[in-house]
Amino acid sequence: MQNNAAHHPMEKYLRMDRMPHIWCSSCGLGTIVNSFMKGIKNAGIDTNKVAVVSGIGCTGRVAGYIKLDSYHTTHGRAIPFASGLKLANRDLTVAVISGDGDLFAIGGNHLIHAARRNVDMNVICVNNFIYGMTGGQNAPTTPLGAYSSTAPYGNYEQPFNLVGVAAAAGASYVARWTALHFHRLTDTIKEMAKKKGFCFLEVVSPCSTVFARKNKGGTGLDILREYKDRSIIDHEADPQKIPLGMNGEIICGVFINEDRPTFWENVQKGIEKRVVKTKNYKVIKNRESVV
């Protein structure tokens, strides 16, 4: 039942001259891009006012495939670029889509400080537990005991709990889903696009070519089946106490959803105080001259 005249509904939102994309067969990134574009569409935001910034890596290619204003930055510097973009043009909805190696290894400092300042942006971190594009080196998220090309006897470094780091740094919206939960992912992205403040979303995604091959995980389809068994939805879980491992539960959900004053609101408050202070100063000075 092939119909060549018909167009795929996603073709409006993707750069079809760039397709087929470079991602491997059974990678979760294509699903995440679809969910992202659907979420933006459902949020009802003008697509001319959405900007996507991404770093380096497999996930860094997202900016090249989405038909929005997008920028492909240097390694780890996606968040500083997005902060500048947001503060210079505050009408924009800025989204950062990048990998775990980009956001937490080289760009870890930028991420925690953007979360501390509560800059109004949406960060989507695609976690595949390894540096996929460069050949499977150890990432800060590689679980204990997992094999990678720089850990042939198993990894002996304690991994980051990405959700916990973001929550501890002070993000105002923290969520975790897997690539299998694409409907919930769409809803979360829709919610994040409308919400003010620093929003962090971790998406656990299969890496069939590198991580699964080193750890005998099978194909991406087998990993998605595994996610189906392992994932549990619990919105009230404490983000500090749900690290990811090779086995065991993947606890998903929206863990933190609170309102804090954003960076720009604080800047405005500071300026207002200063203005009031200088006005009072002039008054006092006049009084002194009168006295």
Place this chain on the structure above:
Amino acid sequence: MKYWEKPFGREKPQVFQGSINIFKDRCKGCGFCIEFCPNNVLDFSNEFNKKGYHPPEIIFTKKCTYCGLCESICPDSAIFVIREEVK
């Protein structure tokens, strides 16, 4: 007197109609649509596409409810569904 159900069987459930469109040459053969289809409408075909993968084919057209799950999960945007409601 009100019946909670019609005495001679319920009304026929609403039947959806539509079409499933597969771009065979875009497919990378990951099998997500085949595995996660709720009604097992799709299966791998025996033919090869341009890239050397086996694209999905429709085996039970009547079972399909045109829910669009295959469209949402496909990473290569190689399959999409048009649903037409029958009134």
